[in-house]
Amino acid sequence: MARPDPADVARVTCVGAGVIGGGWAAHFLARGYDVTVWDPAPDAEPRLRRLVEAAWPALTQLGLAPGADPARLKVAPTLEEACAEAEFVQESAPEKLELKRDLLARLDAATPPGVVVASSTSGYPMTDMQTTAADPGRLVVGHPFNPPYLIPLVEVVGGERTDPEAVAWAARFYEAAGKSVLTMDRELPGFVANRLQEALWREALHMVANGEATVRDIDASITEGPGLRWAFMGPCLTFALAGGEGGMAHMLDHFGESLKSPWTRLEAPELDRKLYDGMVDGCAEAAAGRSHADLVAERDQGVIDVLRATGRLPEPPRRSAG
């Protein structure tokens, strides 16, 4: 078993060098890893190097790990050579189940025993992808957001045949690599963030399909509206604040009826006692002792800071140093 301590990993292999795989490579390079990439596309290497080059100024601002260097990027001619010395493998192939299944079996065969192999899949359950691998126990999902070098979230979950220790190892590894990890204890198609994002996306597609809104309207309605809050306060806590001092309970009392309105193509669940309590208690837990006034002040300052950061509000005058 060649599974190193998660914090000691030095060599990472990225399989697939498209937007996501290339983004992972850029992230790992910036965190100071040796990164080996394999991608079967003939133009993969120049595209990858362009991507890393374009990302590097952002990564420099984010703060490079000691020794981080784009020169530590190596492109391997074959999958087998790419994986031969890997201490962690991140697969980011196109989103096709058969392809992922075959590729994960090949990666499993080519990678030293025990080393964890993670898939960037946007939504396939690992249970469906790990069927043909000789050692399915080390195969996990590590689902990033675009671009992986900037968006902290990684959703980590195993399949039915995944060793729970491989899931735990992957979560610790991603944390060591500077990511924000959401470990799931069950497989849910689309995980958490993608289910939320996808519901919004499908509603947007329906609106465009029916001529109800344009791409511009949709984008503006988010960036000028709820998107400003979601950068720092999630939809649940945000809606709890819409309930005023009465919080989520008051919000559900007030807007519960609207769940029956056709505000989206998505049918709402029954707002029974259990769900009501789950939301109210969940928001209390998420508030973690912050009062309504604390949360309002935090949200207000957050929106102002985001408006300022995105150039929609001038910077405050700096006080002279005297």
Place this chain on the structure above:
Amino acid sequence: MARPDPADVARVTCVGAGVIGGGWAAHFLARGYDVTVWDPAPDAEPRLRRLVEAAWPALTQLGLAPGADPARLKVAPTLEEACAEAEFVQESAPEKLELKRDLLARLDAATPPGVVVASSTSGYPMTDMQTTAADPGRLVVGHPFNPPYLIPLVEVVGGERTDPEAVAWAARFYEAAGKSVLTMDRELPGFVANRLQEALWREALHMVANGEATVRDIDASITEGPGLRWAFMGPCLTFALAGGEGGMAHMLDHFGESLKSPWTRLEAPELDRKLYDGMVDGCAEAAAGRSHADLVAERDQGVIDVLRATGRLPEPPRRSAG
């Protein structure tokens, strides 16, 4: 007809002083209006004054209009007195159709002829709310986001019996009052932003109802994930970037199949040629001449700035002034 030029409005009446109505009052005060409020709740006034007081530091940071002063807030004892001299009325009563219908008829009766009366409704079509008013032509929807004093978006739309000039007037008034206006040419339950937001919200409720994710997971999955991008780049343009240099067309080619996956409870529309072209052309229009590289650089800088603004990345060292 007592409808002033939108830029000349000096006196605004807010009916309902809960979280939304009170937030509107705070916004209008900060923009330098005289604001009269009416709310039937016995504790409305102290609650309202607390809200305005709590919002004022944020409003000061946003930049107060000349003469803006919380002392210009007046609470009227009756609806009739509140509306008698109004040049614009914003209704923010609880979200109940019958109540809104009756209230709008009363507001119409109490407000000088021609003055526009807007409803903050989160999703009722004005057509359903304007049925009993004597002059339905001046009734429009002006749907804000919480808190109305911070989130720029207002969705403006009329009902079947609304005078299109009242809609156009409201849009110009809100712009003069510092809002970002999305004018809709048809009634869509939930408008645009709320349909998108509500789809996400219902998916979240389903997940909590089924024990698939906690409130904390849901909130973190947004603030650590897609929420960071949505503060400045909408879901369409964001997804266009996920298509790499091939943009939205490549993204749809690549992920189109996933629309059939059960990633959300919301069924996707058929990705036919018309929708495909609508998304690709819409994104090209939204990009407004910016190249893929421009958009990537903009997104990267945006995420970094938002991470910094929300305290998740240290400020860069300031250069000494020498």
